[in-house]
Amino acid sequence: MERTELVIVSGFALALDRRYHAETHMWVLLTEPDRVRIGMDPLGIETSGTLAQLSFDPVGSELTAGRPFGQLEAAKFVGPLVSPVSGTVLAVNDAAAVDAGLTERDPYGSGWLIEASLSDATGELQGLLENAAEITTWFTAKLADYRRMGVIAQ
Amino acid sequence: MAAPQLSLSPAGDLAAQTSPEYLRISMASAIALRMRSGRFSRDFAFGGINVLLSYDQGCRSDCGYCGLARTRPGSYEEKSFIRVEWPLVRTDDLVERMAAFEPRLTRLCISMVTHGRAYRDTCDLTQRITERVRTPISVLVAPPTLRRERLEHLKSIGVDMIGIGLDAVTEELFATLRTEVPAGGLKWQKYWEIVTDAREIFGPWKVNVHTLVGLGETDQDLVSLFAALADRQVFSYLFCFNPEPDSRMAAQPQPSLRRWRRVQLARYLIEDAGYALERFGFDCDGGLASVRASRAAIEEVVAKGTAFTTNGCPGGDGEPGCTRPYGSYRPAEVFRDYPFAPAASDLEEIREQLLLDDIVK
Numbered sequence: 001m002e003r004t005e006l007v008i009v010s011g012f013a014l015a016l017d018r019r020y021h022a023e024t025h026m027w028v029l030l031t032e033p034d035r036v037r038i039g040m041d042p043l044g045i046e047t048s049g050t051l052a053q054l055s056f057d058p059v060g061s062e063l064t065a066g067r068p069f070g071q072l073e074a075a076k077f078v079g080p081l082v083s084p085v086s087g088t089v090l091a092v093n094d095a096a097a098v099d100a101g102l103t104e105r106d107p108y109g110s111g112w113l114i115e116a117s118l119s120d121a122t123g124e125l126q127g128l129l130e131n132a133a134e135i136t137t138w139f140t141a142k143l144a145d146y147r148r149m150g151v152i153a154q
Numbered sequence: 155m156a157a158p159q160l161s162l163s164p165a166g167d168l169a170a171q172t173s174p175e176y177l178r179i180s181m182a183s184a185i186a187l188r189m190r191s192g193r194f195s196r197d198f199a200f201g202g203i204n205v206l207l208s209y210d211q212g213c214r215s216d217c218g219y220c221g222l223a224r225t226r227p228g229s230y231e232e233k234s235f236i237r238v239e240w241p242l243v244r245t246d247d248l249v250e251r252m253a254a255f256e257p258r259l260t261r262l263c264i265s266m267v268t269h270g271r272a273y274r275d276t277c278d279l280t281q282r283i284t285e286r287v288r289t290p291i292s293v294l295v296a297p298p299t300l301r302r303e304r305l306e307h308l309k310s311i312g313v314d315m316i317g318i319g320l321d322a323v324t325e326e327l328f329a330t331l332r333t334e335v336p337a338g339g340l341k342w343q344k345y346w347e348i349v350t351d352a353r354e355i356f357g358p359w360k361v362n363v364h365t366l367v368g369l370g371e372t373d374q375d376l377v378s379l380f381a382a383l384a385d386r387q388v389f390s391y392l393f394c395f396n397p398e399p400d401s402r403m404a405a406q407p408q409p410s411l412r413r414w415r416r417v418q419l420a421r422y423l424i425e426d427a428g429y430a431l432e433r434f435g436f437d438c439d440g441g442l443a444s445v446r447a448s449r450a451a452i453e454e455v456v457a458k459g460t461a462f463t464t465n466g467c468p469g470g471d472g473e474p475g476c477t478r479p480y481g482s483y484r485p486a487e488v489f490r491d492y493p494f495a496p497a498a499s500d501l502e503e504i505r506e507q508l509l510l511d512d513i514v515k
Contacts (some may be wrong), residue, residue, distance in 0.1 A: 052484070151185075
């Protein structure tokens with residue numbers, strides 16, 4: 001099995017084989033020319049608290065960038081899972097819906113959330129963070145913001 | 155994948171990680187003290203820290219509704235209390251955090267469990283905390299471990315308020331759920347002795363009795379108890395039954411929102427607005443049927459919102475100190491008690507849930 005290249009930022013592992021959406025804390029992995037797998041980045045997971053429940057819109061639902069495609073419930077927090085791209089839901093990760101801990105333990109692997117077709121195979125990926133330098137710069141700044149907000153354990 | 159979190163659930167022999175050197179801390183408290191990452195769904199200040207004594211064999215009681223019940227399946231470290239995980243922390247680390255965050259803290263509460271070491275360890279913890287932190291301290295006591303002199307000693311070492319977890323509000327229900335159970339034996343009489351002693355020692359409005367709504371009692375049982383406690387200047391703190399998975403009451407539903415809101419309202423009217431028991435009417439099943447009051451007066455109470463906030467010990471400034479966010483409901487569910495003043499949109503929902511037309515003419 002191919003190993004995912006990782007970079008470590010303040011103890012958080014970031015996979016470099018995929019793109020990141022700066023605001024939604026979702027990663028996007030291109031699996032076919034017009035098909036992606038979507039999951040949460042470790043900072044999105046960490047700042048939510050201990051995950052309790054994940055739920056997703058059903059297969060066939062329309063995805064709109066910036067709009068929810070599901071819900072995350074943690075120990076003391078509930079919030080939307082916001083799509084980084086527009087398209088159509090092709091698959092949902094039932095295993096993560098049953099055990100949200102899977103997404104905590106393996107966010108880049110078995111803890112993925114949904115798979116989707118892209119409405120615009122090129123355009124939807126523009127604006128996502130792609131290279132290692134911009135990913136680590138963004139992540140470092142976000143981490144500092146969250147530390148100031150007091151939502152990261154110290 | 156995430157950054158390591160210090161001081162929590164330390165590796166090693168769990169049997170050796172017991173109080174007083176280790177404690178369990180509520181998840182909300184762990185977040186507030188930044189011992190765990192996370193946040194609350196709504197933005198509000200939170201400084202009510204709840205800790206729980208921890209022993210390898212757990213609580214020696216076996217209450218039918220409790221996540222810590224002795225015969226509930228699972229090891230003690232796997233058990234939840236009011237449905238959420240309580241991370242295990244080193245006491246010295248916790249006290250350091252309390253000292254570091256003291257300006258934000260509003261109330262500290264040590265929950266005893268029924269265990270032979272609980273009283274001694276509660277004293278030890280209280281002293282360790284009061285040496286470093288001036289935030290007022292409550293103890294939620296385990297009556298089987300106490301007698302009058304021990305309550306006097308708790309007061310002498312700095313405990314400010316005492317809570318008694320009666321939970322079941324009638325003697326019959328108490329017997330069914332807490333006495334006549336596989337490893338039970340708790341005594342209704344003993345709980346009330348401790349209420350009486352605590353009231354005498356700690357003074358008016360320094361003692362609270364926890365009452366759990368939804369165990370099988372009637373509204374009349376609850377409202378009668380609120381009135382009796384208010385007469386003694388003892389607070390009633392409401393808790394909403396929320397079934398713990400695998401407990402003996404796992405299949406019992408929560409009370410309806412309508413019932414819960416009306417009970418909250420009744421408690422407030424008695425304790426805060428001075429209503430007498432005679433102003434409440436009940437149907438033949440003991441359900442709250444009417445409140446003798448003007449609609450305008452009740453609407454004013456609802457609009458204020460305080461009746462629907464968490465009942466808990468106050469902070470040093472008299473404002474709510476222990477607010478237990480999401481303590482008896484999940485974040486995705488409707489707030490049962492609000493850990494902040496309900497907003498206008500919350501009050502709209504509360505009015506719909508109350509359906510005042512049925513009980514206030």
